[in-house]
Amino acid sequence: MAELVVLYKTPKDAAAFDKYYAETHIPLAKKLPGLKKYAISKGPVGTPAGPSQFHLIAILTFDSVGDIQKAFGTPEGKAAAADVPKFASGGVEMQIFDTKEV
Amino acid sequence: MAELVVLYKTPKDAAAFDKYYAETHIPLAKKLPGLKKYAISKGPVGTPAGPSQFHLIAILTFDSVGDIQKAFGTPEGKAAAADVPKFASGGVEMQIFDTKEV
Numbered sequence: 690m691a692e693l694v695v696l697y698k699t700p701k702d703a704a705a706f707d708k709y710y711a712e713t714h715i716p717l718a719k720k721l722p723g724l725k726k727y728a729i730s731k732g733p734v735g736t737p738a739g740p741s742q743f744h745l746i747a748i749l750t751f752d753s754v755g756d757i758q759k760a761f762g763t764p765e766g767k768a769a770a771a772d773v774p775k776f777a778s779g780g781v782e783m784q785i786f787d788t789k790e791v
Numbered sequence: 792m793a794e795l796v797v798l799y800k801t802p803k804d805a806a807a808f809d810k811y812y813a814e815t816h817i818p819l820a821k822k823l824p825g826l827k828k829y830a831i832s833k834g835p836v837g838t839p840a841g842p843s844q845f846h847l848i849a850i851l852t853f854d855s856v857g858d859i860q861k862a863f864g865t866p867e868g869k870a871a872a873a874d875v876p877k878f879a880s881g882g883v884e885m886q887i888f889d890t891k892e893v
């Protein structure tokens with residue numbers, strides 16, 4: 690499998706972020722072709738040292754990195770990517786990788 | 792469910808990191824009480840803009856953040872945590888959160 694991990698830094702207005710993410714971004718991202726599973730953090734994100742710099746983390750599962758790349762070449766992928774700057778006011782990091790269970 | 796996402800920045804010696812991680816750290820981390828699933832990145836980690844600052848990303852799944860916290864209070868958890876500085880020469884970030892599927 691492969692993961693797209695999206696780490697959203699704490700936004701300027703967390704309530705507005707949460708509302709937009711739930712009502713607008715999730716429906717767009719769920720249309721990504723090849724998406725197998727979509728999980729997001731529920732409640733605060735923590736670290737061993739205390740609160741995280743990240744407000745929300747999303748893990749989107751696909752069959753392969755190739756499928757993730759293909760997804761973002763589609764109209765649905767372009768729409769989801771173009772939506773991110775509309776709400777990710779704190780910045781965002783994305784990590785893409787194939788995985789293996791150990 | 793809940794995730795412990797461990798992001799290892801590029802180490803000084805990637806081959807030595809990979810060998811130590813596979814031979815020593817995975818066996819220690821697999822002993823974490825309550826661990827349900829353990830997946831790691833296979834091959835390079837990427838970002839939409841190019842190569843990632845991270846060499847390896849591990850996603851460890853538990854039932855809850857409470858279970859993750861409990862795991863690191865056990866001798867097995869302390870041993871796994873104490874092992875990380877022995878190989879994570881580039882630094883490491885850990886993110887801990889409950890999840891929901893959307």
